Amino acid sequence: MxxxxxxxxxxxxxxxxxxxxxxxxxxxxxxxxxxxxxxxxxxxxxxxxxxxxxxxxxxxxxxxxxxxxxxxxxxxxxxxxSIPRELELSSCVAPIAELLGFVAQPDLMQPRLYEMGRAAIARIADCQGQSAQALAICAASLWKVMAQSGFRPSFTPCVVCGTRNLPGSGETTAVSVLDGGAVCANCPRPADAIMVDVETVRWCEALIRSKFDEVLEYEMDTAASFEVLQLARMWIRAHTGRDLKSLDFLFTSGLF
Ligand SMILES: [Zn+2]
CATH class of the missing domain: 2.40.50.140 (Nucleic acid-binding proteins)
Known part of the structure; x- marks a missing residue:
């Protein structure tokens, strides 16, 4: 048969x-x-x-x-x-593909994951000679995929008391990856909290709610993208229980 x-x-x-x-x-x-x-x-x-x-x-x-x-x-x-042809570009796609492999499941319908993955790859493939732009799309995609999978961070309302105030630019804020976001200065700091630049937190929020076209318009610099990616790495490790190996390659490759 x-x-x-x-x-x-x-x-x-x-x-x-x-x-x-x-x-x-x-x-x-x-x-x-x-x-x-x-x-x-x-x-x-x-x-x-x-x-x-x-x-x-x-x-x-x-x-x-x-x-x-x-x-x-x-x-x-x-x-x-829509296939990235430069090493810089394929290195920016690899963490997105690896993360999709962590969060997608057989027989579980999550069509937004497919759409997001395909759109991110196409955008990065278009970034020939613009590796900083590709890196920004990578950072945005990792956060978007996590948000789509139920792990959206809360950075402006404090995750403990709900206050909307973040410290001003140039300052740092406590972020608890396990509690799901920023903790204000008036609340007790969770044991796992780390101090993160307010700018980095603002970038994460902007990337999650922006379309890829808008992300490209921001012309985010490489250093800012790497800060956002470092926080994403911790977030992904805490919530999926796994490390993105291809993200480690991105950090150590010296390509950017
Ligand atoms: Zn608070």
Whole structure:
């Protein structure tokens, strides 16, 4: 009996080697669900599957249900232009893809995750020669994905008493990652609280509520993006229980 098949449009977020010739491909489909499949023979040089299963690309795939893992039978690249071609740019996409792999689940519909991931990759692919802009989109995307997954921070109302006052520019504020945001000076400081520049907190808030077009207009500098990314790294670790390895690469690569 022929295996049951189904078609998906999906973003390729991870490729893992399987034996000598095969790959396990992890994707997030249009419904926002995580889909894994074996691409048989995809590591053979010159194989058509290998060429079409590019990391961070959007593909139309024909899948066959398998006993443990489904099988990727046919693949068509949907948008060749939206694949980042420079190392700086693919390094900015990698943490977004890795985070999507943490928060997406098989059979869990979160279509906003797919839309956000695809839009972020396309924007970053467009940032040729503008690595600072790509870094800002990366920072915005990580916070947006966390907010979308139920871990939106509260920075202006204090998470303990609800007061709306943040200290002024140039000052620092206590942030408790575990309690979910900023704690004002009048409230007892939680044990895990760290002091963060008010500017960094303001950037996080602005990035979460801004569209990618607006993020590009801010012309955020690299240092500010790295501060926002450091806070995102702590946030992601506390709320997903995992470290983004590709974010560590971004910090240590010296590319920016
Ligand atoms: Zn307070």
């Amino acid at each position: 022929a295996a049951k098949t189904y078609k998906i449009r999906a973003v390729v977020i991870r490729k893992t080697r399987l034996g000598e010739k095969d790959l396990i491909v992890t994707m997030i489909d249009e419904s926002g669900a995580l889909v894994k499949g074996v691409a048989k023979g995809a590591r053979k040089p010159g194989g058509s599957l290998a060429a079409r299963l590019e990391l961070f690309s959007t593909v139309d795939a024909l899948m066959a249900c398998g006993r443990s893992l489904d099988v990727v039978c046919e693949v068509r690249l949907v948008d060749v232009k």
